[in-house]
Structures are given as structure tokens and as C-alpha cells.
Amino acid sequence: MLKIWGRTNSINVQKVMWCVAELGLPHERSDAGGAFGGLDTPEYKSKNPNSRIPTIDDNGTIVWESNTIVRYLAARYGAGKLWPVDAAQRSEADRWMDWQQTTIAPDMFPVFWGLVRTPPEKRDLAAIKAAGERLAASFALLDKHLSSREYVAGPELTMGDIPVGCAYWRYAKLDVPKPRLAACDAWHQRLQERPGFRQHVAMPLS
Numbered sequence: 482m483l484k485i486w487g488r489t490n491s492i493n494v495q496k497v498m499w500c501v502a503e504l505g506l507p508h509e510r511s512d513a514g515g516a517f518g519g520l521d522t523p524e525y526k527s528k529n530p531n532s533r534i535p536t537i538d539d540n541g542t543i544v545w546e547s548n549t550i551v552r553y554l555a556a557r558y559g560a561g562k563l564w565p566v567d568a569a570q571r572s573e574a575d576r577w578m579d580w581q582q583t584t585i586a587p588d589m590f591p592v593f594w595g596l597v598r599t600p601p602e603k604r605d606l607a608a609i610k611a612a613g614e615r616l617a618a619s620f621a622l623l624d625k626h627l628s629s630r631e632y633v634a635g636p637e638l639t640m641g642d643i644p645v646g647c648a649y650w651r652y653a654k655l656d657v658p659k660p661r662l663a664a665c666d667a668w669h670q671r672l673q674e675r676p677g678f679r680q681h682v683a684m685p686l687s
């Protein structure tokens with residue numbers, strides 16, 4: 482049985498849970514991280530030496546790093562569906578996954594933590610504004626890409642939609658100035674029709 486460690490309000494856990502739902506995999510999830518703690522125990526560190534969530538154990542195959550977990554599950558259980566078999570199409574899914582980690586996540590961090598997990602009197606408004614402006618410019622690039630396709634790697638949902646889809650849910654809910662992102666919003670509506678997205682991603686920010 483696939484085991485997953487991580488609390489449900491972590492974006493990185495949400496990616497994995499949505500992926501698992503898309504693939505219809507039987508699994509057990511254990512709360513870990515945040516108020517649940519448990520990441521510094523020798524037992525958890527033996528699985529994930531970074532003391533971070535998510536981590537999975539798939540019948541003895543232990544994987545950490547959320548996007549790597551999504552790639553692993555998609556390749557193992559969703560080849561030809563979530564995991565494009567064609568290398569060129571797969572590179573398109575891969576690049577938007579890497580883009581979420583390297584371009585979006587560093588700017589999402591100050592905005593999300595600043596507005597959702599920091600009391601108003603302690604917020605660094607200048608840092609939130611600067612990161613918000615960079616996010617607007619970045620998501621405009623995704624909007625241009627999505628203006629000519631239904632999903633990030635073509636006409637069907639792939640693993641490439643999962644990290645950016647989770648990030649866009651948060652971005653859409655954050656109170657920062659945004660450009661008009663009609664293609665992103667239409668894509669996001671399509672994602673919200675998926676039961677796995679609704680169950681694991683579409684929740685209030687906390």
C-alpha cells in the first residue's frame with residue numbers, strides 16, 4: 482500500500498494527493514509537519530533526511546521532493562496519461578513543473594506567508610509587493626502559453642498541470658494586484674471540474 486506523509490494544507494502535499502487521486506491509487510496518508518510535527522524523529526529522517534513533507538513509501542520505494550514524487554507516480558502508474566510517453570511532450574510537462582519550483586515558489590513564499598501566516602502588524606509589505614509584481618509577470622507568461630492549448634502540455638491533463646495548478650489556486654486567492662489572466666482562469670476552471678483537485682487542492686488558504 483502506498484504511504485504518504487504530510488499535512489493536507491501544504492501545497493507540496495496537495496500536489497501528491499491530487500496526483501494520487503487522478504491515478505486512483507489506494508493509499509494511506511499520515512499527518513506530519515506543521516502542528517503535527519514528527520519530522521525530526523530518527524524514523525522520519527531515515528526516510529527523508531531533509532525533515533520536510535511530503536515523503537512517500539511505495540511498497541519499499543521511498544521518494545521525497547514533491548515534484549519528483551508526482552513524476553515518479555505518473556511514470557509508474559500513469560504512462561501515456563499523466564506521464565507523456567513522447568519525450569518532447571514530456572519535456573513540456575517537465576519544464577512547467579520545474580518552473581513552478583524555481584520561478585513561482587520563491588516569489589509565492591513571501592506573499593503567501595506574509596498574507597496568510599503572518600499577523601498584519603508583522604507583515605513586510607514591501608517584500609510582499611515586490612514578490613507580487615514578479616508573480617504577476619510570471620503568471621502572464623503561463624497565460625500566454627495557455628492561450629493556445631487546454632493544458633500546459635497539450636489537449637489533456639498531464640503531470641505538468643499539477644504543481645502549477647496548485648500554485649495558481651493559491652495565487653488566485655491571494656489579495657495582490659493581478660493582471661488579466663483569461664487563459665489561466667479558463668484552465669483553472671477546467672482543473673476545478675476534477676474531483677481530485679476539488680478534494681485536495683481547492684480549500685481555504687491556511
Ligand SMILES: N[C@@H](CCC(=O)N[C@@H](CS)C(=O)NCC(=O)O)C(=O)O
Pocket residue numbers: 491492493494513514515516518520532533534535545546547548
Ligand atoms: N522542495 C520540497 C519542499 C518541501 C517543504 O519545504 N515542505 C514544507 C511544507 S510545504 C515543510 O516540510 N515544512 C515543514 C513543516 O511542515 O513542518 C518539495 O517540493 O517537496
